[in-house]
Amino acid sequence: MSVVEGRNLIRDYYVPGSLTRAAKMVRAVKGISFSVDRGKTLAIVGESGSGKSTLARIIALIDPASGGELLIDGKPVDIGKARLTREMRSKVQMVFQNPYGSLNPRQKIGDVLMEPLLLNTDTPAAERRRRAEEMLAKVGLPPEVFNRYPHMFSGGQRQRIAIARALMLNPTLLVLDEPVSALDLSVQAQVLNLLADLQDEFNLAYVFISHDLSVVRYIADDVLVMNKGEAVEQGSREEVFADPRHPYTRELFAATPVTDIEAIRERVARRKALRAAMA
Numbered sequence: 001m002s003v004v005e006g007r008n009l010i011r012d013y014y015v016p017g018s019l020t021r022a023a024k025m026v027r028a029v030k031g032i033s034f035s036v037d038r039g040k041t042l043a044i045v046g047e048s049g050s051g052k053s054t055l056a057r058i059i060a061l062i063d064p065a066s067g068g069e070l071l072i073d074g075k076p077v078d079i080g081k082a083r084l085t086r087e088m089r090s091k092v093q094m095v096f097q098n099p100y101g102s103l104n105p106r107q108k109i110g111d112v113l114m115e116p117l118l119l120n121t122d123t124p125a126a127e128r129r130r131r132a133e134e135m136l137a138k139v140g141l142p143p144e145v146f147n148r149y150p151h152m153f154s155g156g157q158r159q160r161i162a163i164a165r166a167l168m169l170n171p172t173l174l175v176l177d178e179p180v181s182a183l184d185l186s187v188q189a190q191v192l193n194l195l196a197d198l199q200d201e202f203n204l205a206y207v208f209i210s211h212d213l214s215v216v217r218y219i220a221d222d223v224l225v226m227n228k229g230e231a232v233e234q235g236s237r238e239e240v241f242a243d244p245r246h247p248y249t250r251e252l253f254a255a256t257p258v259t260d261i262e263a264i265r266e267r268v269a270r271r272k273a274l275r276a277a278m279a
Contacts, residue, residue, distance in 0.1 A: 001074050002035040003172050003205035004059060004092075009033070010067035011054050028054045030229040031068065036222075038172065039199060041206040043220035043237075045213065047252065051229040053177055056209045060094040060175040073172065086120050090169035097178035099158035103150040109136075109161055110146035116168045135164040138201075139194060156187035160194065167198065177209045192219055213253060217241055225249045 008031045017023035029051045036042045044052045057063040058070065064080030071077065072091055077084070096102040103112055113132035117123045123131070129146075136145055139160040150158055159179060166174055176195070180188040192215065199206060210216050216223060216237070223240040225233040225248065233246040244250045 002037050002071070003073060004207070005035040005071040005074075006055075006059070006068065007033050007071070008068040009055065009058060009065050009070060011051075011058060011063065012066040028229050029058065029065075032224075032226075032231050033068075034222075034224055034231075034234070036173070036205045036207060038205055039203045040221045041199070041208050041219055042222045042224060043208045043210060043216040044224045044226060045210055045216055045252070046226035047211065049228075050226040052209050052226050054229075055226070056094075056175050056177050056207065059092070059173075059207050061089065061092050062094070090120055091171055092173045092175065093166035093169065093171040094175040094177065095159070095162050095166050095179045098182055099155050099162055100150075100182075102162050103158060103165075105150050108147055108149060112150075112161065113165050113168055116165065120169060131168065132164075135167060136161075138167075138198070139164045154187075155183050156191060159183065159191055163191075163194065163198070167202070170202075171204070173205045173207065175207045175209075178211070179208075180215060181210070181212060188215070195219065213241075225252065 009029055010027065010031055011029035013026045013028055015024050015026055032055055034042060044055060046052045054063070058065050061072075061077065061079055061084060064078060069076055069078075072088060075088075077088060107115070110129065110132055113135060114128040117128045117131065133143055133146060136143065141157065141160055141164075145153075145161075150161070153161065159182075163174075163179075179195070180191050183191060195206070196219065198204065206219075208216070208219055220237045223233075223235065223237055224231055225240070225246065227248045233240060233244065233249045240249065241253075244253055
């Protein structure tokens with residue numbers, strides 16, 4: 001059974017009129033279907049305005065779909081008609097693009113991580129702290145981070161903290177909306193490796209939103225290409241990259257500069273070796 005499945009999902013937005021323009025309904029997502037199993041990654045790619053982030057917000061249970069059906073662990077979910085239970089909310093978490101804006105600057109990191117447990121569970125304070133400290137270790141951050149504030153960290157470290165927060169409720173699905181696009185290339189490789197390791201450890205399903213094809217080629221199992229709200233191509237990573245069928249997909253691939261993620265990883269390894277030799 002799939003962790004998440006979309007069946008003909010639609011999202012409409014009402015655009016009010018003015019003195020010179022009539023009101024109208026805009027369809028941002030036009031009948032998208034997909035499924036993601038445990039331990040697998042679906043990458044959704046497309047240009048700005050393609051509807052990929054709108055679809056991500058539907059999957060993350062932030063915005064309701066206007067039509068179609070969304071299933072989490074085989075159960076239909078419609079936040080426009082029924083309030084989410086704690087259990088269902090804990091199953092899906094989202095990591096946003098900007099690690100500088102997604103963390104509360106007034107909260108210590110420990111409080112950032114413990115807050116999901118405080119709001120959604122009856123976990124005692126001592127257990128909340130223990131689990132937060134364990135999660136910091138899993139994302140590669142030392143214990144002293146617990147009592148520091150977000151402004152004291154780099155972009156890559158903040159994104160690690162955001163990932164740790166998303167995992168505090170033991171979700172089965174992470175929706176990752178451009179999670180490395182705001183980071184330097186060398187830091188991107190580190191965060192991507194972390195995401196791959198966490199997926200293996202927790203058997204997570206990922207929906208990964210990106211416009212960077214080198215990142216998609218590295219992390220995805222399946223690829224869904226969107227253009228103007230429609231899914232124009234869908235298939236395994238190997239199929240889509242080896243033989244893109246739709247003209248839009250071919251144009252997208254031709255127009256996007258591709259950076260070799262393996263080359264990034266090799267540069268990071270060389271820098272680490274150089275620092276170790278000089279120490």
